[in-house]
Amino acid sequence: MARVQVTPETFTLVDYDAGAIAGLTEELAAKTGFPDDVDITVEIDEELPLPLTGATADVVDGRAALWFSGANFEDGRYRTHFDEPVARTELAIGLLRAADRLGPGFADAPVDEQLSDAHRHAWEVWAEGRVARLGEHTRRVRRLYHFRLYNGFTDVADAAFERLWSADALAWSDIEAICAECAASDPRPALKKKGSIRRETLKAASG
Amino acid sequence: MKKILPVEELARDSRFVRARIEDAISDPRQAKVSERNTGSARLEPARPAAADRARQLMHGIFVGEIQALEGAGRTTFDFDDDEIPFQLKLDMARQCWDESRHCEISVKLSEHMGSEIGEFTEATFLYEAACAPDALLRLTGVNRALEGLAIDVFNTMKEFGDVSGDPVLAACEDWMLADEVTHVKMGSDWLRRLTENDPERRERALEFQRTVDKLFSLGGFRGETDENPIQLARKFREMAGFSTEEIDDLSEVATEAQEEARAAADALHGVASGD
Amino acid sequence: MTASGAPRPAFAPWDRRELPGLFGVVESARRVGNYKWIEMRLFEALGGWVATVPELDVKFVLGRQCYHHAWHAELWNKRLPELREMNTERLTEPPNEEMVKFVDAVRDPEAPELTIEKLVGVYRVLIPRKVAAYTFHMNATSRITDAPTIRSLGFILQDEMEDWREGEMLLQSLIQTPEEVERASRRQQALEDLIRSAGGITGPGTLGNPEGQADEAAEGVSVG
Ligand SMILES: [Fe+2]
Ligand SMILES: [Fe+2]
Numbered sequence: 001m002a003r004v005q006v007t008p009e010t011f012t013l014v015d016y017d018a019g020a021i022a023g024l025t026e027e028l029a030a031k032t033g034f035p036d037d038v039d040i041t042v043e044i045d046e047e048l049p050l051p052l053t054g055a056t057a058d059v060v061d062g063r064a065a066l067w068f069s070g071a072n073f074e075d076g077r078y079r080t081h082f083d084e085p086v087a088r089t090e091l092a093i094g095l096l097r098a099a100d101r102l103g104p105g106f107a108d109a110p111v112d113e114q115l116s117d118a119h120r121h122a123w124e125v126w127a128e129g130r131v132a133r134l135g136e137h138t139r140r141v142r143r144l145y146h147f148r149l150y151n152g153f154t155d156v157a158d159a160a161f162e163r164l165w166s167a168d169a170l171a172w173s174d175i176e177a178i179c180a181e182c183a184a185s186d187p188r189p190a191l192k193k194k195g196s197i198r199r200e201t202l203k204a205a206s207g
Numbered sequence: 208m209k210k211i212l213p214v215e216e217l218a219r220d221s222r223f224v225r226a227r228i229e230d231a232i233s234d235p236r237q238a239k240v241s242e243r244n245t246g247s248a249r250l251e252p253a254r255p256a257a258a259d260r261a262r263q264l265m266h267g268i269f270v271g272e273i274q275a276l277e278g279a280g281r282t283t284f285d286f287d288d289d290e291i292p293f294q295l296k297l298d299m300a301r302q303c304w305d306e307s308r309h310c311e312i313s314v315k316l317s318e319h320m321g322s323e324i325g326e327f328t329e330a331t332f333l334y335e336a337a338c339a340p341d342a343l344l345r346l347t348g349v350n351r352a353l354e355g356l357a358i359d360v361f362n363t364m365k366e367f368g369d370v371s372g373d374p375v376l377a378a379c380e381d382w383m384l385a386d387e388v389t390h391v392k393m394g395s396d397w398l399r400r401l402t403e404n405d406p407e408r409r410e411r412a413l414e415f416q417r418t419v420d421k422l423f424s425l426g427g428f429r430g431e432t433d434e435n436p437i438q439l440a441r442k443f444r445e446m447a448g449f450s451t452e453e454i455d456d457l458s459e460v461a462t463e464a465q466e467e468a469r470a471a472a473d474a475l476h477g478v479a480s481g482d
Numbered sequence: 483m484t485a486s487g488a489p490r491p492a493f494a495p496w497d498r499r500e501l502p503g504l505f506g507v508v509e510s511a512r513r514v515g516n517y518k519w520i521e522m523r524l525f526e527a528l529g530g531w532v533a534t535v536p537e538l539d540v541k542f543v544l545g546r547q548c549y550h551h552a553w554h555a556e557l558w559n560k561r562l563p564e565l566r567e568m569n570t571e572r573l574t575e576p577p578n579e580e581m582v583k584f585v586d587a588v589r590d591p592e593a594p595e596l597t598i599e600k601l602v603g604v605y606r607v608l609i610p611r612k613v614a615a616y617t618f619h620m621n622a623t624s625r626i627t628d629a630p631t632i633r634s635l636g637f638i639l640q641d642e643m644e645d646w647r648e649g650e651m652l653l654q655s656l657i658q659t660p661e662e663v664e665r666a667s668r669r670q671q672a673l674e675d676l677i678r679s680a681g682g683i684t685g686p687g688t689l690g691n692p693e694g695q696a697d698e699a700a701e702g703v704s705v706g
Contacts, residue, residue: 013235047239050327051259070236071259076327077224079234117252142321146258153373188372192253197245208530208592218536218594276545277533283548284530288522288571293559300525300552303532307545310538324538334533 004029007043014046014070014080021073021087028092031134034099039063042091045198046070049079054197055090056112057097064098066091069197085137092136093127100127105171113198117150117191118179122164126175129165140165151179152186210285214335217277222325223270248434250367261367262320263327268360269313270329275357276306278337278349291342292401298393302350305386312379319375336419343401343408347416350394355444355457356423357387362440388447395448417460424461426468431458434465503624504690510628511565513619515573516684518558520585522574524608525551527589536594540601540652547648550641557634564630577685584676598656599669605649606666607673613642615683618690 004025006018025042034040041063048054048069056067072090075083100106100123112120125147132138144161151157160178164170219225231237246255254260279302286296314324336348361384368377402409424430429437439461444454493499505513528548535541562570576582588603620635657666682688 013239047236047243049234049236049240051263052240052245052256053259054256069256071256076263077325079226079230079328080236139321141318142258142262145262145319145321148373149252149258149261149371153371153375186372188370192251197243197255208527208534208589212530212533216534218534218541220536220538273541276541280529280532280545280548282529283552284526288574293522293555296522296526297552297556300529300549303529303545304549307542310542310545314538 003039005039005041007041008046011044011046014074014082016044016046016070016073016082020082021091024084024088025091025095028088029095032092032095032099032130034064034095035102038102040095040098041065042094043067044070044073048197050074050076052197055094056198057094057101058111059098059101064095064102066094066098067198068094086139089128089131089136089138092131092134093124096127096130097123105169105173107172109172109175116179118183119175121147121150122160122175122179122182125161125164126167126170129167132165150191151182152188154182154185154187156185157182208284211338211340212281214331214338217274217331217334219329220325222323224325224328226328226330248436249438250363250436252371257371258320261364262317262322264360264364265313265317265320266322266327267330268364269310269317269324271333271357271360272306272309272313274331274334274337275349275353276303276310278334278345278353279303279306281338282342282345282349285340286342295342295397298397302390302393305390309383309386312383316376316379332422336422339415343398343412344415346394346397346401347412348419350390351398352416352419352423354387354390354394355420355447355449356429356437358384358391358443358447359429359437359440361387362443363437384443388443391444391447391449417456420457421460421464424464426471427461427465430461430465432462435461499625501624501626503628504622505619505624505628507565510619510623510631511562511567511573513615513684514558514561514565514631515567515570515575516577516581517616518555518562518570518574519576520581520608520612520683521551521555521558523585523589524604525549525555528604530589531600534592534594535597535600537597537656540597540656543648543652547645550645554638554641557638561631561634576680577683577688578680580676580680581683581685584673584680587673587676598653598662598666601649601653601656602666602669603673605646605653606670607677609642609646609649611677611683611688613639613646615688616642618688622690 004022006022006025009018011018021042021044025040028034029040039062043066045068048071050071052069053071054069055072056065058065068090073082073087075081075086101109109115115123125143128138128140128143132140143165144158147161147164148157151160160182164175164178167174247253250261250264251257279299282291282299283296283303317324333353336353337345339345339348361380365377365380365384368374368380398409398412402412427435429435429439431439439454439458441454444457445451449457525548528544528551532541532544532548535544559570559574562573567573576585588608591599591603616635616639620632620639623631625632653666657663
């Protein structure tokens with residue numbers, strides 16, 4: 001069995017190719033230094049169009065379990081079309097975050113579905129900063145906007161973003177500390193609990 | 208240069224890609240996603256994918272502003288001196304400048320949110336309502352319907368800026384909102400003046416506005432319930448010359464549009480699942 | 483009153499304005515009518531072109547400047563009744579048929595690849611002609627009797643100079659190849675020829691008539 005499994009094997013709603021995505025994942029796993037002996041599953045929810053983006057990166061039974069909304073790989077200019085540079089970044093971010101979870105520094109991190117938006121976005125900033133340093137296409141200002149939305153439109157949050165983006169090594173406790181610092185200077189009332197567009201979560205919530 | 212420029216001829220640089228209505232209709236994800244609970248309809252940070260939803264909406268506002276600019280500009284050119292009053296032309300030229308500023312603001316706001324020009328497709332239904340050959344229909348289609356939609360959208364975006372604590376977004380939307388109230392008021396005033404002695408013509412123009420308003424309600428995108436991402440901005444519409452009855456009417460039109468869209472989605476789903 | 487109690491002169495020593503000007507009321511009104519006409523044709527063209535130019539920066543500039551010229555037309559429209567022309571439409575006209583031909587030619591380009599042609603017409607031919615006509619009027623008319631026109635001319639000329647500079651900078655950045663230089667020159671030459679035939683924004687004598695100046699001045703004095 002191949003190390004990378006992409007679900008679905010055949011896309012029927014969007015113009016994506018599971019084989020090509022598996023190939024990109026292999027390539028980016030090597031590029032990001034993802035451990036050779038860990039299997040990777042990439043699940044893509046092809047029902048979700050732009051702008052309904054979302055992604056999770058967990059470690060389940062010793063393998064990296066990456067879930068993406070189809071929107072994360074979609075070309076905003078051409079409906080249902082695959083945007084390779086964007087997809088590469090998304091896959092690389094997922095791989096780096098799953099690799100983080102394999103190390104001792106992130107042993108205490110909750111699974112993605114239980115992370116707060118602030119924590120998950122902070123972690124993704126760190127991951128995208130690393131992807132940028134690998135020479136991949138990244139969208140720094142978009143990432144900053146996402147980060148500010150959950151950690152505050154403040155100078156403290158902007159400084160935290162810079163630290164996260166350029167950090168080489170962090171642990172879960174560092175992410176927690178950085179988000180706590182942002183929260184302390186954020187004048188907004190505490191944000192409402194996040195929602196989710198994952199089908200599994202919805203089933204659980206409605207069932 | 209000819210009078211009345213058709214929508215296909217709007218000039219764009221290579222970054223822009225036009226949305227084709229048939230692509231949206233034939234996208235099978237539409238029916239699927241309507242069955243899913245994708246969170247609260249209102250734009251707020253807790254809404255799933257709030258950041259990208261806001262970015263896409265902002266890009267939609269940007270291209271909408273370009274089309275509003277083009278629509279106002281065309282109205283200054285398309286009608287001869289004996290067809291529309293001089294003062295109306297001046298008002299349209301003023302609107303042209305305002306929309307030009309809105310485009311500039313929208314570019315800056317899009318940059319602030321990390322979007323690129325042309326990152327999302329451009330739908331051109333706004334301009335389509337802005338190129339009617341009858342000046343009065345433009346006033347109702349553009350100044351009352353399109354600019355009215357702008358009031359609703361900017362008010363929603365301003366509220367999103369407020370709840371997300373984004374001072375740049377909130378301030379910019381508030382400035383644009385002030386201009387749009389002026390534009391709608393221009394439409395309300397000119398409609399009244401130009402049809403003072405012609406109630407039939409006025410009724411035809413208002414009928415056209417109702418049609419456009421239904422189109423602009425975008426199948427439930429705009430309305431007054433918790434299900435509508437864009438809320439009718441009653442207070443600002445009143446400032447712009449809409450009567451309470453007119454706003455009630457619009458609310459009804461929006462509800463109709465939502466019900467029709469739902470019925471269409473159900474029918475499509477029935478076909479898709481073989482029911 | 484001065485400290486000595488002597489009344490002050492009506493004109494301060496530095497106020498060197500004189501009564502005589504080159505135009506009377508009638509001539510001033512005629513010119514103002516031509517100004518309003520050209521400002522209208524220009525703001526309409528800029529407004530119409532917005533949708534036909536693909537360059538975003540040009541689109542936004544045209545949208546902004548469309549209103550500048552509309553405002554100028556409004557100022558002239560307000561000035562006409564003050565010059566005894568109660569039916570402002572009557573004098574809102576071109577000076578001659580050649581002027582109509584020139585304006586039609588300026589407004590003719592439509593295709594999205596003709597931005598250079600559009601801008602050359604406005605910024606290298608029409609606006610320089612307007613600047614010249616307005617400056618002549620400002621310098622030639624009576625600084626006392628026609629002061630309201632001069633005040634409007636001051637505001638308008640400020641816009642024209644700034645808009646001219648902005649348009650010229652757009653053109654310089656758009657003209658990148660020898661072929662584009664050629665296109666711009668050809669276009670300018672064709673339009674120059676047309677406006678030369680028209681005699682300028684207000685027809686022959688737009689910038690005065692060196693031989694006939696004495697006569698016009700006399701009229702100005704007699705009316706003023
Ligand atoms: Fe606008
Ligand atoms: Fe507007």
